[in-house]
Amino acid sequence: MLIGPQISPVDELIATNLQALRAEIAAAAASAHRTVDSITLVAVSKGHGAERVRAAAARGVTNFGESYLQEALPKIDALRELALSWHFIGRIQANKSAAIAKSFDWVHGVDRLKVAERLSAQRPHYAPPLQLCIQVNIAGERGKAGVEPASASELARSVGALPRLTLRGLMCILPAGQSAQDNRHAFHALALLLQQINARGGALDSLSMGMSSDYREAIQQGATLIRVGTAIFGPRPSDQDP
């Protein structure tokens, strides 16, 4: 009888979930005539401990998303030797921007020039440029984060000129509970906006869109970064989402 290293039930669940997710991603990519290599999985580990990140990393995941700085920093520290890429996907509070600029590789939720300017000024010189996505309120939700679609192009031009950042693309979060059809429409609108910005001289290559419930539609519409938490790690133990 072979006795291997102990595999915990949680590790096993993450492995099973990742296998299923990767099959779904491959199917969605194939149906859109895209290669799986054009889609980066950002595993959203907010609410879960470093050991679960380690379990996903052991299964080949290299990009992780976090929404809360205080929660993220100890994980980033604990897993430094794995050389993972960390994506900040939460709200950027002014007093947290320096730590975000120092500890993360990507920031997805920038919707104001002032925040981008601060991140650029605070990005340490020993680090490569911070990779950035501008968040767009693509569904026009009242009171929600994101620049209005009509202002995205101008913001992209200003952010793109900042020295310590590389503007990579656009990001959106859709209203919960929409139909797949509405999701497709909104993702398509974000993809068109990116094309328009590029037609006016932009060089954006990233669309950060799609979560556990809607990543298939996002892939169909051109997502290059999907941010998936629950479908990998299961429900978050203490959901701090607003």
Ligand SMILES: *Cc1c(COP(=O)(O)O)cnc(C)c1O
């Ligand atoms: C939490 C979160 C996700 C992941 O959501 P799931 O439904 O768990 O996949 C993706 N993007 C953002 C911005 C989030 O806050």
